[in-house]
Amino acid sequence: MINVGIVGCGYWGPNLVRNFNSLSDCRVRWVCDTQAERLSYIEGLYPHIRTTVEYAEVVADAEIDAIAVATPVRLHFEMAKQSLEAGKHTFIEKPMAASVEQCRELIEIAREKGLTLMVGHTFIYSAPVRKIKEIVDSGDLGQIQYISARRLNLGLFQPDINVAWDLAPHDISIVLYVLGQFPVSANCQGKAHIKAGIEDVTNMTLNFSDSALATIQSSWLDPNKVRQITFVGNKKMLVYDDVEPIEKIKIYDKRVEAPPHYDTFGEFQYSYHYGDMYSPYLRLVEPLKTECRHFLDCIKDGSEPLSGGAAGLDVVRILEAASESLRTGGAAIRVSR
Numbered sequence: 001m002i003n004v005g006i007v008g009c010g011y012w013g014p015n016l017v018r019n020f021n022s023l024s025d026c027r028v029r030w031v032c033d034t035q036a037e038r039l040s041y042i043e044g045l046y047p048h049i050r051t052t053v054e055y056a057e058v059v060a061d062a063e064i065d066a067i068a069v070a071t072p073v074r075l076h077f078e079m080a081k082q083s084l085e086a087g088k089h090t091f092i093e094k095p096m097a098a099s100v101e102q103c104r105e106l107i108e109i110a111r112e113k114g115l116t117l118m119v120g121h122t123f124i125y126s127a128p129v130r131k132i133k134e135i136v137d138s139g140d141l142g143q144i145q146y147i148s149a150r151r152l153n154l155g156l157f158q159p160d161i162n163v164a165w166d167l168a169p170h171d172i173s174i175v176l177y178v179l180g181q182f183p184v185s186a187n188c189q190g191k192a193h194i195k196a197g198i199e200d201v202t203n204m205t206l207n208f209s210d211s212a213l214a215t216i217q218s219s220w221l222d223p224n225k226v227r228q229i230t231f232v233g234n235k236k237m238l239v240y241d242d243v244e245p246i247e248k249i250k251i252y253d254k255r256v257e258a259p260p261h262y263d264t265f266g267e268f269q270y271s272y273h274y275g276d277m278y279s280p281y282l283r284l285v286e287p288l289k290t291e292c293r294h295f296l297d298c299i300k301d302g303s304e305p306l307s308g309g310a311a312g313l314d315v316v317r318i319l320e321a322a323s324e325s326l327r328t329g330g331a332a333i334r335v336s337r
């Protein structure tokens with residue numbers, strides 16, 4: 001039995017409570033939040049869970065094996081550090097921390113103490129993203145040339161981070177996972193329309209060394225909820241629409257080819273190929289449940305999580321470069337591991 005404490009019970013935290021609570025080898029022992037009404041909500045649903053407004057009380061409990069941090073990003077580092085230093089396996093919601101330096105420090109503490117450190121890159125635990133990885137790895141789409149990700153809706157505005165730090169971690173983690181590569185540079189442009197200094201619309205570009213290009217559009221200023229990623233290969237194209245209830249992935253047998261050799265303008269003709277579209281079957285399971293299960297399994301067998309500290313650091317490396325690019329009006333900022 002793994003005893004878990006969860007800190008931060010606002011919008012997302014209750015989902016962690018529900019999923020950890022549903023796993024038979026896990027007991028949610030504590031939920032912590034500074035807002036008493038959030039704790040009353042949890043007490044109403046789960047009378048057996050202890051609640052507190054003092055995070056120190058959770059950290060000090062010798063019975064606790066692991067802590068999940070679901071507070072605002074500015075608090076991730078300090079809370080995760082306290083958790084690791086107290087010898088607890090630690091799960092941190094995305095993005096892992098507010099800087100590369102903070103991520104490195106957390107990875108180091110976890111390594112020294114032999115603890116599991118995992119980041120909540122939820123989508124890489126989802127059936128559609130796993131299926132996309134399988135399809136891309138099989139070569140069915142051919143060489144990936146271009147990825148276009150759009151994650152848009154009205155709000156929810158965050159007071160301390162811009163929309164790229166809030167929404168793009170999902171798309172960045174999906175792109176890195178599916179391609180299995182790290183970009184060479186990142187560009188980002190954006191604008192703060194509602195709150196000065198906090199961009200509510202951003203457009204990020206990741207450039208990969210094999211010439212693949214990924215664009216990631218993030219917005220809190222859109223009338224519609226859009227969660228769409230298009231993968232364009234030189235053989236086929238794939239559209240992943242997470243808002244679709246069932247057919248979340250559609251594969252299009254479409255491509256365009258330019259003739260390799262031609263002598264006159266008259267001979268030059270693009271060749272457009274229009275074939276069938278199909279939607280592969282997906283066995284949909286709540287990704288967060290798979291993610292929580294994976295965290296417990298990694299604690300038990302000591303293996304590195306799929307979204308461990310290194311994966312969390314990779315995403316923050318790109319977010320940090322994107323912030324630097326934003327300050328320079330969109331210049332390309334080199335990134336490396």
Ligand SMILES: NC(=O)c1ccc[n+]([C@@H]2O[C@H](COP(=O)([O-])OP(=O)(O)OC[C@H]3O[C@@H](n4cnc5c(N)ncnc54)[C@H](O)[C@@H]3O)[C@@H](O)[C@H]2O)c1
Pocket residue numbers: 007008009010011012013032033034035038053055069070071072073075093094095120121122166
């Ligand atoms: N994986 C996902 O799909 C996903 C989705 C949404 C949010 N998130 C992440 O979850 C985290 C929380 O986001 P949210 O939208 O739930 O934010 P939120 O503001 O709704 O909730 C944060 C909660 O933390 C509490 N809190 C603040 N300071 C505290 C402290 N010192 N001690 C204890 N509790 C404290 C607040 O009272 C609040 O209830 C963020 O890192 C966010 O990026 C992840």
